[in-house]
Amino acid sequence: MSPTSSPAARPVFPSSGSSSLSAARRARELTATMDGPVVDVLVVGLGATGAGAALDAAARGLGVVAVDAHDLAFGTSRWSSKLIHGGLRYLASAQLDVAHESAVERGVLMERTAPHLVGAQPFVLPLTALVSRGQAALAWAGFRAGDTLRLAARTARATLPAPRRLSAVETRHLAPALRADGLRGGLLSWDGRLTDDARLVTALARTGAAHGARILTRVRALELTGSGARVRDELTGREGHIRARAVINASGVWAGDLVGGIRIRPSRGTHLVLRSEHLGPLPAGLHIPVPGETNRFVLVLPQGDGRVYVGLTDEPVEGEVPDVPEAPESDIGFLLDVLGSVLDVPVHREDVVGAFAGLRPLLDTSAASGTAARTADISRRHAVLTAPDGVVTVVGGKLTTYRRMAEDAVDTAVTARRLTAGPSPTASLPLVGAASPHVLDGVRAPRRLVRRYGTEAAAVHALGASDARLREPVVPGHPVTRAELLWAVRHEGALDAADLLDRRTRIGLVPDDRSAALEVVREVLGEELGEVRGGASAERG
Numbered sequence: 001m002s003p004t005s006s007p008a009a010r011p012v013f014p015s016s017g018s019s020s021l022s023a024a025r026r027a028r029e030l031t032a033t034m035d036g037p038v039v040d041v042l043v044v045g046l047g048a049t050g051a052g053a054a055l056d057a058a059a060r061g062l063g064v065v066a067v068d069a070h071d072l073a074f075g076t077s078r079w080s081s082k083l084i085h086g087g088l089r090y091l092a093s094a095q096l097d098v099a100h101e102s103a104v105e106r107g108v109l110m111e112r113t114a115p116h117l118v119g120a121q122p123f124v125l126p127l128t129a130l131v132s133r134g135q136a137a138l139a140w141a142g143f144r145a146g147d148t149l150r151l152a153a154r155t156a157r158a159t160l161p162a163p164r165r166l167s168a169v170e171t172r173h174l175a176p177a178l179r180a181d182g183l184r185g186g187l188l189s190w191d192g193r194l195t196d197d198a199r200l201v202t203a204l205a206r207t208g209a210a211h212g213a214r215i216l217t218r219v220r221a222l223e224l225t226g227s228g229a230r231v232r233d234e235l236t237g238r239e240g241h242i243r244a245r246a247v248i249n250a251s252g253v254w255a256g257d258l259v260g261g262i263r264i265r266p267s268r269g270t271h272l273v274l275r276s277e278h279l280g281p282l283p284a285g286l287h288i289p290v291p292g293e294t295n296r297f298v299l300v301l302p303q304g305d306g307r308v309y310v311g312l313t314d315e316p317v318e319g320e321v322p323d324v325p326e327a328p329e330s331d332i333g334f335l336l337d338v339l340g341s342v343l344d345v346p347v348h349r350e351d352v353v354g355a356f357a358g359l360r361p362l363l364d365t366s367a368a369s370g371t372a373a374r375t376a377d378i379s380r381r382h383a384v385l386t387a388p389d390g391v392v393t394v395v396g397g398k399l400t401t402y403r404r405m406a407e408d409a410v411d412t413a414v415t416a417r418r419l420t421a422g423p424s425p426t427a428s429l430p431l432v433g434a435a436s437p438h439v440l441d442g443v444r445a446p447r448r449l450v451r452r453y454g455t456e457a458a459a460v461h462a463l464g465a466s467d468a469r470l471r472e473p474v475v476p477g478h479p480v481t482r483a484e485l486l487w488a489v490r491h492e493g494a495l496d497a498a499d500l501l502d503r504r505t506r507i508g509l510v511p512d513d514r515s516a517a518l519e520v521v522r523e524v525l526g527e528e529l530g531e532v533r534g535g536a537s538a539e540r541g
Contacts, residue, residue, distance in 0.1 A: 019210035019432045021493030023529055029214040030233060034240035039063045040419060041410070042228060042244035044221045044258065047077035048399055050250035051201050052406030052426070054215065055208035057248075059429055060410070060421040064213040065242055066205070067231060069220035070323070071499050072492075073201035075252050077399065078503055079325070079358025081271065081299060081311055084109055084118050084192030084400045086153075086160075088146040092295040098381050099149060105401045106192045107155035113403070114431050116440055116454030117200055120160055121193035122284040124175050125297075126342055129182040131289055136187070140165070142295075143189045163189040174284040179344040188284070193301070195451045197399060198503040202492050203431040204402075210432065217493060224249060224258045226390025235495075246413035249393040250406075252361040253321045259393050262385065265364035266321060270331035271311030273354035273509050279308055279345065288342050298338040304448070305479055307353075307510070310335050317359060327355035354510040363396045384412045392416065403427070432456065448479055453487075460487050474520050475513045480505045485524045495529075497521045 033039070041057040043050050046068035054066035068074060087102030109118045127136050143163035150160050164187075171186030172178055194200055205215045218234040228243040249259050256262040276282070279300075286300035301309040313331045332355055339347050363383050382397030382405045394409040407424040414421045433454025435443075443450050445457035453460050463483035464471035470483040488494040488504035500521050501508035508514040 017210060019206040020491040021206055021209055021215055022490060023493075023495055025209075026216060026218075026493065026495075030216050030219065033065050033214055033216065033242055034231065034233070034238070036242075038228075038243040038245060039065050040244065041065070041246045041248065041413060042067070042242055043248045043250055044068075044224060044229065045075075045249065045251035045254075046072050046201070046205060046215065046217065047075050047250065047252055048073070048197070048201050048204065048402035049252070049394055049397070049405045049409070050248075051204035051208060051215075052402045053248050053250055053394070053409050054213045055204050055211065055429075056403075056406045056410045056424050056426050057413075057421070058208050058211035058213035059425050060414075060423075062414075062419060062421055064208065065216065065244070066208070066213055067216045067219040067221060067229075067242070069218070069234060071217050071495070071503055072205050072215075073198035073503050074323075075254070076358050076360060077201050077252075077402075078198040079269070079271075079356055080194075080197045080399050081269070081301060081309070082194040082197050082303075083121070083299075083301075084194060085398070086146055086149055086191055087400075088142055088149070088191075089295060091145050091149070092142060095381070100152060101404060102398075102400050103149040103153035103155070105404055107150075107153045107159070108403065108427050109400075110159050110192050111155065112428055112430065112434075113426070114200065114203065114434050115437060116433050116435065116450060117195050117203065117431075117452075118192050119195075119451070120190050121301075122161075122174070123189050123191065123287050123299075124166065124171055124284045125187040125189070125287040125289070126171055126175065126178050126183060127185045127187070128179070128342055130291055130341060135289065135294075138294075139289075140187055143187060146189065160190045160192075163187065175286055176281055177279045177343050177345055178286075179342060189287070192400075193285075196506060198506070199452060200399075200431075202504065203433060206432045206492065207429070215493065218495065221251075221258060224391055226387070246417040246419060247391045248409050248413055249391055250409065252395070253359045255361065255393050255395050259385075259387050259391050261387070262393055262395065263364035264321075264395060265362050266317040266359040267362050268315045268317050268325060268331070268357050268359055269312040270315075270327045270335065270355065270357045271309045272327075272332060272335050272352050273356070274308045274310060274347065274351060275353055276302065276306050276308055278347065278351055279343070282308065286342075288338055290338055291341065298335060300339070304451075305506075306477055310339055321359065325357040325359050327357040331355075331357070353512065356509055360398070361395050382408070384408050386412060386416055390416060452484075460484060463487060474505075474517045475507060476516075478507060478513060480507055482520060482524060485521065486528065489524065489528045497525065500524070 040062040041064045043054045043066040058064045084106045086106050087099030090099035166186040168183045220232045221229045223230040232239045253266045282302040287297040290296045385393045392413045397405045433456045445461035449457035
């Protein structure tokens with residue numbers, strides 16, 4: 001069948017209206033897809049951009065299959081700072097288009113598509129002896145410019161308050177852990193922050209599923225062409241083909257493994273995980289200037305779950321890209337040194353209860369330019385590239401702009417393969433659980449659940465109301481309950497312990513907590529998926 005068959009001849013998957021992903025749905029849809037009829041669009045990769053592309057194409061009425069060798073948000077999309085940046089950093093490097101695009105996409109997420117997952121985060125930049133008055137003036141000008149970006153993006157003042165100067169007393173009130181000696185005040189700014197980046201990807205995939213997209217995890221693309229892919233079901237080992245009229249490669253740092261001629265220069269960002277009690281109350285996050293650098297900060301990010309993240313670095317990565325990057329001791333030492341420059345309470349290596357590293361899929365343009373720039377200096381503009389055989393690859397960019405990246409990739413695929421589809425509707429398409437602040441305020445569930453599940457929080461909470469055991473925390477001192485694990489298996493496509501601990505929840509970021517939670521996870525998986533399979537999966541996780 002020709003890639004440009006008439007619309008009447010093209011099967012478009014009917015939307016069931018259900019956003020629930022489960023092992024049973026995966027098995028059913030994989031059987032219907034592998035070696036089945038030609039589909040409109042095949043998306044490879046289920047990070048934010050891939051899941052966004054699957055949603056974008058399905059929302060235009062196209063028949064979509066999206067596969068990933070592992071799980072939703074397995075790669076870079078779960079290792080971010082959880083921030084939805086407004087583009088301030090890009091103003092400083094004169095990337096005005098990237099800055100404006102970031103600010104626009106931040107507003108889309110905060111006000112229209114995912115207000116339950118993205119909220120306003122205050123940050124304090126402490127003015128210590130390490131920050132000269134000239135540096136402080138430059139930072140203040142930057143924050144004012146960032147507020148102008150907010151205005152240009154038409155994001156409401158109620159969504160993101162204005163920056164302002166702080167006295168030393170106000171600064172210590174918002175960040176009591178700061179050292180008082182030499183503190184002459186601070187600068188308060190605001191940006192967007194995700195409750196959880198992996199939960200955003202899960203919401204994207206589920207919203208796509210509600211529009212008819214087939215979301216297939218544990219399906220590895222072995223070979224990619226413009227007319228489809230040879231794939232393998234990683235659970236059974238069965239191989240087959242998925243035929244498609246258009247193919248989008250959204251596999252991030254692994255994009256060059258599937259399509260020739262694409263050079264990715266990964267950049268590693270490392271974060272530390274600390275217990276909240278070590279730093280005390282943190283009503284605001286911190287921007288800590290890196291000594292000797294301009295426009296580079298270490299971020300202190302309170303999470304509201306008993307943990308604080310400290311990041312991030314920006315270091316080039318050479319060699320083969322691992323499935324799960326490790327945080328090197330050199331990065332950990334660097335972050336601790338910068339943290340120690342402003343805190344009253346010392347933070348030692350033994351206080352670091354976890355660490356994680358993510359790889360940004362930056363497009364390597366050094367061969368064309370003849371120079372090898374630092375990864376910190378490589379543009380965060382995304383690129384949509386079309387191979388000679390028609391495969392569309394989307395690379396670069398960042399989490400904040402995933403939706404625009406997905407839209408551009410689908411636009412390119414639709415045009416190149418002459419598919420019949422309208423413009424993207426995703427800028428105004430609410431994700432699963434999204435609603436106005438007024439509606440979210442009325443959801444009868446704990447606020448923590450509303451920030452993670454939106455309007456579905458009441459259903460998650462009801463699971464616990466029906467069974468006292470499901471109200472129990474999975475790990476003492478961490479808020480996640482058994483009910484949330486059960487919901488993840490029934491509705492969010494979790495298939496094993498790693499899915500539950502490392503992506504649907506973030507318990508696994510602290511190795512001790514991960515070990516303590518395994519027994520409960522085995523029980524939930526055993527009850528939902530069968531004792532034999534559940535036990536094996538838990539061990540594998």
